[in-house]
Amino acid sequence: MNTNELLYQITLKQIHGVGDVIAKNLIAYCGSASAIFKAKRDELLKIPQVGEYVAQFILNGKSDAELFKRAEQEVHFIEDNNIKPLFFTESAYPNKLKHCHDAPILLFYKGNADLNKEKIVSVIGTRNATEYGKQQTEKLIRELSAENILVVSGLAYGIDVYAHKAALANNLDTVGVLAHGLDELYPSLHTNIANKMIHQGGLLTEFISQTNPDKENFPKRNRIVAGMSDAVIVVESKRSGGALITAEIAHTYNRDVFAFPGRAEEEFSAGCNMLIKRNKAGLIENAADFLYAMGWEQAPAKKLKSIQFSLPVNLSEDENQIINLIKDSQPVHVDEICNKLQLTPGKASGLLLQLEFGNLIKSLPGKLYALN
Numbered sequence: 500m501n502t503n504e505l506l507y508q509i510t511l512k513q514i515h516g517v518g519d520v521i522a523k524n525l526i527a528y529c530g531s532a533s534a535i536f537k538a539k540r541d542e543l544l545k546i547p548q549v550g551e552y553v554a555q556f557i558l559n560g561k562s563d564a565e566l567f568k569r570a571e572q573e574v575h576f577i578e579d580n581n582i583k584p585l586f587f588t589e590s591a592y593p594n595k596l597k598h599c600h601d602a603p604i605l606l607f608y609k610g611n612a613d614l615n616k617e618k619i620v621s622v623i624g625t626r627n628a629t630e631y632g633k634q635q636t637e638k639l640i641r642e643l644s645a646e647n648i649l650v651v652s653g654l655a656y657g658i659d660v661y662a663h664k665a666a667l668a669n670n671l672d673t674v675g676v677l678a679h680g681l682d683e684l685y686p687s688l689h690t691n692i693a694n695k696m697i698h699q700g701g702l703l704t705e706f707i708s709q710t711n712p713d714k715e716n717f718p719k720r721n722r723i724v725a726g727m728s729d730a731v732i733v734v735e736s737k738r739s740g741g742a743l744i745t746a747e748i749a750h751t752y753n754r755d756v757f758a759f760p761g762r763a764e765e766e767f768s769a770g771c772n773m774l775i776k777r778n779k780a781g782l783i784e785n786a787a788d789f790l791y792a793m794g795w796e797q798a799p800a801k802k803l804k805s806i807q808f809s810l811p812v813n814l815s816e817d818e819n820q821i822i823n824l825i826k827d828s829q830p831v832h833v834d835e836i837c838n839k840l841q842l843t844p845g846k847a848s849g850l851l852l853q854l855e856f857g858n859l860i861k862s863l864p865g866k867l868y869a870l871n
């Protein structure tokens with residue numbers, strides 16, 4: 500851990516007016532957090548998205564002794580409590596989350612699970628879980644136990660904590676994403692299970708210590724739950740609430756969303772039924788449905804045939820690059836296409852659709868693409 504650089508990273512995180520999107524832009528141009536604080540006004544103003552106001556916020560931050568003092572306190576807290584700071588440029592940072600445009604620049608992690616596991620699933624739902632919701636959660640995770648997935652949730656009351664408990668009981672790593680710093684736990688009733696998770700998964704947050712679990716922090720927490728996973732499963736939810744917010748965020752990140760259906764008159768299934776009706780979630784009744792939809796079913800390895808493939812001459816440069824990327828490492832996830840070719844999700848989706856219409860590629864479950 501580079502303590503000096505971490506000090507600047509935490510200070511940057513505290514500067515008013517510099518959010519995660521602008522911060523990542525600053526890092527891209529300056530090279531590091533410490534370099535941002537050494538840049539002069541005219542250098543900052545040359546960076547896209549950095550106008551007079553943002554430049555002044557940064558310059559004010561450079562001379563704010565209190566910001567650096569608070570960052571020093573946080574560095575000591577991290578060292579004293581065996582916390583792993585994860586900057587977005589580091590390999591240990593959740594790779595799936597890294598590709599989300601508004602992902603946090605810095606995370607704080609306490610645990611032993613691999614946050615870049617091949618299969619990561621977020622299981623979420625209402626805090627007021629019914630017996631049906633509890634049973635479905637426990638059954639789902641028990642049936643997924645052979646897949647060696649990482650189970651992610653928010654360690655809240657209801658479906659969240661049932662998902663964590665079921666993961667622990669079935670020897671699966673599970674990570675709780677928090678809406679506050681790692682110096683406390685909310686709700687405190689879950690302290691015992693959180694301690695177990697540190698040894699079989701972990702606790703993850705973007706918030707420095709002494710950050711309270713304020714209402715506005717929970718939607719921020721939800722974007723991490725959605726972004727670091729391959730898919731989001733909503734077990735139970737009312738027509739409004741945190742689970743539906745997470746599902747909506749997952750859509751913007753090109754994540755697969757699934758929901759368990761419930762009775763028409765059941766209050767805590769209304770949100771799931773609405774997601775399904777509006778084609779915002781795939782209907783699943785068990786783990787087998789989910790594994791099939793994701794293309795994660797166990798299947799005998801097949802010997803791949805050598806395929807001779809020639810590109811049509813009338814493709815655009817971007818389309819050619821997509822075809823070549825898929826040809827070299829198919830199947831390819833849409834996030835990898837966006838990341839490697841520097842395409843926005845919207846532009847990538849349009850190009851992929853055109854290539855599908857041209858019968859050059861095919862869409863597979865789990866937002867994967869392969870040659871036709």
